[in-house]
Amino acid sequence: NAGVTQTPKFQVLKTGQSMTLQCAQDMNHEYMSWYRQDPGMGLRLIHYSVGAGITDQGEVPNGYNVSRSTTEDFPLRLLSAAPSQTSVYFCASSRAASQPQHFGDGTRLSIL
Amino acid sequence: AQTVTQSQPEMSVQEAETVTLSCTYDTSENNYYLFWYKQPPSRQMILVIRQEAYKQQNATENRFSVNFQKAAKSFSLKISDSQLGDTAMYFCAFMKRGGSNYKLTFGKGTLLTVNP
Numbered sequence: 001n002a003g004v005t006q007t008p009k010f011q012v013l014k015t016g017q018s019m020t021l022q023c024a025q026d027m028n029h030e031y032m033s034w035y036r037q038d039p040g041m042g043l044r045l046i047h048y049s050v051g052a053g054i055t056d057q058g059e060v061p062n063g064y065n066v067s068r069s070t071t072e073d074f075p076l077r078l079l080s081a082a083p084s085q086t087s088v089y090f091c092a093s094s095r096a097a098s099q100p101q102h103f104g105d106g107t108r109l110s111i112l
Numbered sequence: 113a114q115t116v117t118q119s120q121p122e123m124s125v126q127e128a129e130t131v132t133l134s135c136t137y138d139t140s141e142n143n144y145y146l147f148w149y150k151q152p153p154s155r156q157m158i159l160v161i162r163q164e165a166y167k168q169q170n171a172t173e174n175r176f177s178v179n180f181q182k183a184a185k186s187f188s189l190k191i192s193d194s195q196l197g198d199t200a201m202y203f204c205a206f207m208k209r210g211g212s213n214y215k216l217t218f219g220k221g222t223l224l225t226v227n228p
């Protein structure tokens with residue numbers, strides 16, 4: 001019973017590098033989302049998707065790209081990493097947007 | 113845009129006692145959902161309770177209950193018979209119901225410590 005799986009769990013990047021954070025869910029959920037969590041800031045929505053082929057911006061989308069080619073996968077791409085993107089990233093999914101979200105275990109990303 | 117405010121950055125409570133965490137929100141919407149999520153030191157985000165704004169009855173889940181005051185835009189969480197395992201960061205969250213804007217907005221959180 002995997003639920004929402006995020007990889008990697010930890011990553012260190014250099015400024016300017018690019019990378020993709022992976023998120024997969026096996027619950028056939030339509031809604032998926034990415035958040036970042038910074039100290040004292042709570043969780044902030046980066047991008048979300050209401051189904052395959054449909055994505056939209058959240059509160060803090062700059063510097064991140066997403067795509068949703070399948071129901072199961074929702075990768076988050078950092079195009080050119082910056083120190084301000086050092087954070088813990090959470091992926092979440094739910095059966096529908098209004099339903100409670102299931103969260104992955106998070107990815108701790110450090111950018112030097 | 114919606115905002116969610118948790119005015120208590122930290123709270124503590126003795127084991128077996130009751131504690132209430134505050135949450136207020138600002139919105140012009142009439143139909144929406146409110147949530148409380150718990151994040152223990154393991155970093156997992158766990159749903160505690162969900163309230164639909166059109167329902168007047170306050171939601172309850174075992175030892176957890178809410179006091180939902182729609183006119184006051186207040187959504188507090190009461191934890192009864194606190195247990196050591198309740199030690200966690202608690203986040204209040206808001207989502208508009210319907211339309212095409214499916215954004216979950218979180219408060220900054222309240223760190224709750226349950227003392228033995």
